[in-house]
Amino acid sequence: MIELVKGKAAAKIRISTEGHPIVTYLGEEKKDGAVYVEGVGSFSCSAPQGSGRLYNKIAIITGSAQGFGKGIAEEMYANGAYTVIADLNYDMAKEVADSLGDRAFAVKVDVSNEESVAAMIEETALRLGGLDIFVNNAGVAKAGSLTEMELNTFDFVTRINYNAYFLCTKYASEIMKAQFEADNEYYGDIVQVNSKSGLAGSNKNFAYAGSKFGGVGLTQSFALELVPYRIKVNAVCPGNYYEGPLWSDPEKGLFIQYLNAGKVPGAKTVEDVRESYVSKVPMRRGCSPKDVTRAIMYCVEQEYETGQAIPVTGGQIMLK
Ligand SMILES: NC(=O)c1ccc[n+]([C@@H]2O[C@H](COP(=O)([O-])OP(=O)(O)OC[C@H]3O[C@@H](n4cnc5c(N)ncnc54)[C@H](O)[C@@H]3O)[C@@H](O)[C@H]2O)c1
Structure with a gap:
């Protein structure tokens, strides 16, 4: 555009x-x-086409072929954004983009690879004319105790959840800085999809929690560096998305894994495991992509906040 x-x-x-x-x-x-x-x-x-709270905004959402990212992309598209579905899994990303319509397209990206990240940003800028919102959503979870965790697994989680946030911000912010130079009224937004595990420790899940805590440090530091260019950098920290594939996949999902591992004492079915997790949430339900997108839209619309890590946890995490 x-x-x-x-x-x-x-x-x-x-x-x-x-x-x-x-x-x-x-x-x-x-x-x-x-x-x-x-x-x-x-x-x-x-x-420009469409209408809504994100009308005329150009947005990239990484890891949006499934899970939270897909739901966030659908909500952002419905709110008027030009939406880039950027994922390692190109076929699924294309299905999502095709299901959305003319203001969406798919890009294959490995967020942990510098050339691939540069190409994603370049393709977006050339096809759409710029970049207004970068949603750093792609992430992986590998749980395990100190005894079980191997260095290569720890590195894998760190590379995608932590290092890739640096790479994506490095390239996305260059476009946003250039837009600011062309128009001093311009605001850019970088939003990291973090986790409640970035705000409180997670037992036998330190590779994930550590990478997400690190993400809060990056968010605060990027925010300070980019504020002169009116680029806001915030993190949103969702609770668990129980309906998403990470938890509910019948073969690889966390519910079945936790049942088989006996992680929830007394649980005999997947439903027992689910109930045990839901009971920890004051609002008695998991987090949805719509909940997360509301927080992202707050970050975009709010012109007087940056460097924050906003919980979206149904009251499970309360900031001090
Ligand atoms: N699911 C939850 O309960 C939950 C809770 C809190 C935070 N989060 C965070 O939300 C984000 C999305 O999680 P999800 O559960 O929807 O995940 P998911 O596993 O359902 O989907 C992740 C997507 O990211 C893509 N991806 C993985 N590695 C990639 C890479 N190197 N480059 C590009 N794309 C890649 C995958 O192909 C997939 O489409 C993550 O950052 C996660 O930490 C999830």
């Missing part, structure tokens, strides 16, 4: 072959409404 600004040159972004964004002032408007950006090609111009 490229919008021409009447009366002054419209600033748009192109990415150099080294991956650096360059602000370009667009040239003449062609007869058919297309504009030509040197070194990049022709773009057709159209008025």
